[in-house]
Amino acid sequence: MTDGPIISIRGLEVAARSRHGMLRPLRGIDLDLPRAATTGLVGESGCGKSMTARALLNITPSPMRITAGSIVLDDGKTPPVDLAALDPDGAPMRAIRGRRLAxxxxxxxxxxxxxxxxxxxxxxxxxxxEKLGKRAAKERSIEMLELVGMPNPRQHFDAHPFKLSGGMRQRAMIAMALACKPDVLVADEPTTALDVTIQAQILELLQRLQQELGMTVLLITHDLGVVARTTRRVAVMYLGEVVEETTTEALFDAPRHPYTQGLLGSVPRLGSRRGKRERLPAMRGSVPPALAELPGCAFHPRCPKAVAGLCDVVKPRMAEVAPGHRARCLLYPEVLAASVALEAA
Structure with a gap:
């Protein structure tokens, strides 16, 4: 077993040509998923979170396709494999999808x-x-339904999806994803459609199963409260790029990118200005469409700290701005030096 990340993503791009131009929902993702831990992926709608999830399993919706980069899966038991280089419909990818990645x-x-x-x-x-027989597969399926807390699992084995409540359907979905005990579980907004009580139950279930099974989990969400409670590391996305990545504790204690600061600033906090109505700050504007080709930093049109002649000209690169803390913002000397050096090369 190696100590490195179980999945290492480098320069991942997803694109498709349209009549309006080139759509680029992912623009060079760099991200590592540590073993047996939960990593959060956050950002507003349209930042590329769900496309990242689909790219991991090589199921990008047509006509989108992976156009550059690598997704190296290294489970420590078999030779590393670049998922981005596999045929999405080929036997090797189908063998991995569902079995090692779910x-x-x-x-x-x-x-x-x-x-x-x-x-x-x-x-x-x-x-x-797993090549099980029908009887053995049925019994294992019932065991999985019981594992995820499905009431009367043997009875619900024969139920159709429309007969189950939203929370029970989500438990069944988790049971199906975990049936083959995958090394990596990608959870794309797994509780968005559920009420608060069921949401808490599903998140607690995922945490318990992750610890019991020793899985690596990528949790995609827009809910920063969920991230704070359930993840070890967090990556923040904006317009198809990771703009900040660090431990969960460091992100909430000292966010470095202005976009992350804006996201955290818009979250209500218990105990703040007790007894008074508080108006939360909001970021101006919205995430540009995937067609957008902005010069310089993609966030600069919305950034309150943007410097004219710098942020709208120089393309920022990810760099370490504190130990174990990377960001993509030209206001940090480390980022500026790396960005200028790369452009000059």
């Missing part, structure tokens, strides 16, 4: 087939990847 989708109703039972869809994973 995904929990935001809305399980769109992921489950409405005409097949929950149990049969979970058992299918075991029939394909």
């Amino acid at each position: 995904m929990i989708f935001q809305e399980p109703m769109t992921a489950f087939s409405p005409v097949h039972t929950i149990g049969n869809q979970i058992a299918e994973m075991l029939l394909i990847h």
